[in-house]
Amino acid sequence: MKLAALTWVELRKLALRPRTWVSVALLCALPVVVAAFLATSELAPRPGQGPAFLSAVLGNGQLYPAAALGIVVPIFLPVAVCVVAGDAVAGEAQAGTLRYLLVRPVGRTRLLVAKLFAVLAFTFGAVIAVALVSLVAGTQLLGTRPDALGTTTASLSGTALSTQELLVRTLLVMAYVSVSMIGVAALALLLSTLVDSPLVAALGGLALLVASTVLVGLDAASAVHDLLPTRYWLAWVDLFRDPVLWTDVQRGVLVQLAWAGVLLAAAWASFTTRDVTS
Amino acid sequence: MPAAPHRRAAALRWAAVVCGTALLVTAALTGRPAWSAGGSAAPDEGVEQVLARAAASAGVPFTGTATSSGALGLPDLPRLGDVAALVGESTRTRTWWASEQSWRTDVLTTTGERGLYASGGQLTGWDYERDVLTTGAPLSGARLPRASDLLPPALARSLLAGATPDDAASRATGLGERVVAGRLADGVRLRPDAQEADLSTVDHADLWVDRATGLPLAVDVVDVVGGPVIASSFDQVTPTSPDPVALTVPAPQGATVRTAETDVAAGAATAAPWLLPTDLAGLPALQDPSSAGAVAYGTGLLRLAVVSLPVDQGRQALRAAEAAGAGPLEPPAGDLDLQARTALVRAGALSAAVVVVPGARGDGGGRAYLVSGAVQPELLSRAAAELTTDPPERRP
Numbered sequence: 001m002k003l004a005a006l007t008w009v010e011l012r013k014l015a016l017r018p019r020t021w022v023s024v025a026l027l028c029a030l031p032v033v034v035a036a037f038l039a040t041s042e043l044a045p046r047p048g049q050g051p052a053f054l055s056a057v058l059g060n061g062q063l064y065p066a067a068a069l070g071i072v073v074p075i076f077l078p079v080a081v082c083v084v085a086g087d088a089v090a091g092e093a094q095a096g097t098l099r100y101l102l103v104r105p106v107g108r109t110r111l112l113v114a115k116l117f118a119v120l121a122f123t124f125g126a127v128i129a130v131a132l133v134s135l136v137a138g139t140q141l142l143g144t145r146p147d148a149l150g151t152t153t154a155s156l157s158g159t160a161l162s163t164q165e166l167l168v169r170t171l172l173v174m175a176y177v178s179v180s181m182i183g184v185a186a187l188a189l190l191l192s193t194l195v196d197s198p199l200v201a202a203l204g205g206l207a208l209l210v211a212s213t214v215l216v217g218l219d220a221a222s223a224v225h226d227l228l229p230t231r232y233w234l235a236w237v238d239l240f241r242d243p244v245l246w247t248d249v250q251r252g253v254l255v256q257l258a259w260a261g262v263l264l265a266a267a268w269a270s271f272t273t274r275d276v277t278s
Numbered sequence: 279m280p281a282a283p284h285r286r287a288a289a290l291r292w293a294a295v296v297c298g299t300a301l302l303v304t305a306a307l308t309g310r311p312a313w314s315a316g317g318s319a320a321p322d323e324g325v326e327q328v329l330a331r332a333a334a335s336a337g338v339p340f341t342g343t344a345t346s347s348g349a350l351g352l353p354d355l356p357r358l359g360d361v362a363a364l365v366g367e368s369t370r371t372r373t374w375w376a377s378e379q380s381w382r383t384d385v386l387t388t389t390g391e392r393g394l395y396a397s398g399g400q401l402t403g404w405d406y407e408r409d410v411l412t413t414g415a416p417l418s419g420a421r422l423p424r425a426s427d428l429l430p431p432a433l434a435r436s437l438l439a440g441a442t443p444d445d446a447a448s449r450a451t452g453l454g455e456r457v458v459a460g461r462l463a464d465g466v467r468l469r470p471d472a473q474e475a476d477l478s479t480v481d482h483a484d485l486w487v488d489r490a491t492g493l494p495l496a497v498d499v500v501d502v503v504g505g506p507v508i509a510s511s512f513d514q515v516t517p518t519s520p521d522p523v524a525l526t527v528p529a530p531q532g533a534t535v536r537t538a539e540t541d542v543a544a545g546a547a548t549a550a551p552w553l554l555p556t557d558l559a560g561l562p563a564l565q566d567p568s569s570a571g572a573v574a575y576g577t578g579l580l581r582l583a584v585v586s587l588p589v590d591q592g593r594q595a596l597r598a599a600e601a602a603g604a605g606p607l608e609p610p611a612g613d614l615d616l617q618a619r620t621a622l623v624r625a626g627a628l629s630a631a632v633v634v635v636p637g638a639r640g641d642g643g644g645r646a647y648l649v650s651g652a653v654q655p656e657l658l659s660r661a662a663a664e665l666t667t668d669p670p671e672r673r674p
Contacts, residue, residue: 045389047389047390047405047407047408049389050389051389052388052389052390053389055407055409056406056407056409154406154409154528154530154531154532154533156390156391156406157384157391157393157404157406157528158393158404158406158411158528158529158530158533159528159530160530160531226306227303227306227307234388237388237389238386241372241384241386241391243521243524245343245372245386247343247513247514258302258306261298261302262295262298262299262302265294265295265298265299266295268291268295269288269291269292269294269295272291273284273287273288273291273292
């Protein structure tokens with residue numbers, strides 16, 4: 001079976017699972033709830049507190065997709081990604097279908113790559129859904145600036161961003177947030193090849209997330225800060241500075257690719273040498 | 279016998295993964311190799327030349343990001359602005375530096391940005407989260423510390439101020455070379471001399487100076503118990519003229535525009551009623567005392583800042599310090615007498631004393647001073663005694 005066909009099968013399987021849509025719906029619901037509270041109370045977090053941009057979105061909902069992604073990035077999005085990635089192989093093993101899946105003329109490497117593509121598709125899809133829903137929620141609940149005539153939004157540096165520039169930067173944020181999830185997804189996928197319980201695999205991915213977050217906040221661990229998978233997660237904010245500060249964004253992409261490379265290689269070594277009995 | 283080849287293939291796969299991981303981790307930990315560092319070939323200059331180039335680096339243009347961190351646990355008091363955070367926490371900045379008169383420094387946070395633009399002899403501030411543009415602050419004169427003061431070049435120049443390269447070199451030793459922010463740097467360690475060492479709470483300051491341009495790239499100030507006082511280092515720097523567009527003051531639509539308030543240090547210096555001496559506690563003044571109400575005294579790493587306060591403000595500060603548990607200064611050794619009410623406050627390596635001299639009968643006034651620095655209380659006591667026993671003239 002060719003990789004494209006196998007990937008299509010995995011994507012279809014993912015799309016037909018109700019829990020896929022439940023997790024996407026929950027991801028989208030949180031920013032809507034936040035937007036509703038902001039719109040009704042008009043109380044933004046104090047400077048330096050709360051997620052980025054929440055004070056700026058009052059009266060300018062066009063910035064809300066970026067703010068919404070900032071809300072889901074630290075916990076909710078990685079949890080959803082871990083659940084899907086952890087279920088990829090371990091879910092088949094737990095259900096007893098992995099053995100039958102491999103009886104078909106399907107190479108294990110190809111199957112693993114198809115599973116990976118499905119996880120990445122879920123991640124990108126969830127990010128797009130959050131951005132679109134929050135754009136609608138933001139513009140409907142929070143409104144747009146009345147002085148909008150080509151320039152509607154100020155960058156973090158105070159310069160004006162045209163609607164086109166805002167769109168480009170929001171798309172870059174979506175791409176960066178998606179890439180930021182690759183490390184966690186790769187670990188959950190690796191654990192998924194090692195255990196027969198999707199729950200254990202997902203929790204393992206979350207353990208990495210928590211451990212990394214703790215170490216990033218620990219000065220004593222500063223020597224390894226730059227290597228931790230969550231170190232640059234919030235660097236998407238730099239895409240709204242003027243000029244754009246690319247340094248941490250580039251480092252964030254490299255760190256994710258490095259983690260993904262190592263963990264996916266381990267997942268490949270594990271899955272292709274594993275005795276599948278269930 | 280299919281098991282053996284299967285095991286061998288599995289072992290090979292895992293070995294490839296382990297080797298690849300080891301290579302990746304090694305590359306990441308060793309960072310950018312030294313051969314990629316900017317800078318000229320082997321140095322042929324001594325500590326004196328390195329310090330001279332660092333002291334003269336104000337004209338070296340650059341663009342870069344830097345991180346500074348302080349260990350001075352100052353209380354977060356009103357009218358002190360960001361000072362407590364600057365000297366007590368980690369601050370990340372991004373700077374475009376064309377000259378001392380034209381630069382921009384942004385404090386970068388995960389939720390916004392606070393920019394400061396120097397242009398036309400004035401400072402303009404931009405705070406994204408407060409949506410406020412602040413105009414009209416003077417570029418020079420007495421003031422509270424700001425983020426741009428903690429950039430490695432500014433911090434190094436302030437440590438070298440008031441000393442000739444010969445003087446500074448006599449207290450310095452070379453540290454060899456190191457790559458900082460991808461550039462080759464020469465290291466110099468400054469120490470207080472033997473006489474100053476007993477009076478300073480600073481043990482040494484390490485300066486790392488770019489070999490190609492003389493721009494200080496990193497500064498570490500360490501106290502006498504080995505703890506950090508202030509550390510500042512570039513994460514990334516390009517020693518070329520910044521894009522003029524980046525130096526343009528923004529004009530955000532809808533933002534509140536305010537005139538800058540006089541900060542507490544500038545206010546105290548302006549209102550200072552008494553002239554300060556040209557020498558204090560054996561230390562020379564680093565500014566002209568006749569033109570400033572706040573004067574720094576010192577040599578090398580031994581620095582003392584003195585502000586002449588209006589006496590009512592001095593009394594308020596004294597009462598506040600005493601209420602917070604501050605005790606009086608010990609009388610100085612020797613013949614000097616300390617005829618004043620004092621309160622000593624210590625925060626890490628920093629010591630500060632409020633000194634209030636009661637007015638003589640018929641004088642109706644009295645005098646008050648704030649004396650502070652990274653010094654032992656004995657030096658504050660000596661300075662306070664000189665200020666109280668040798669009455670100065672009123673400022674014109």
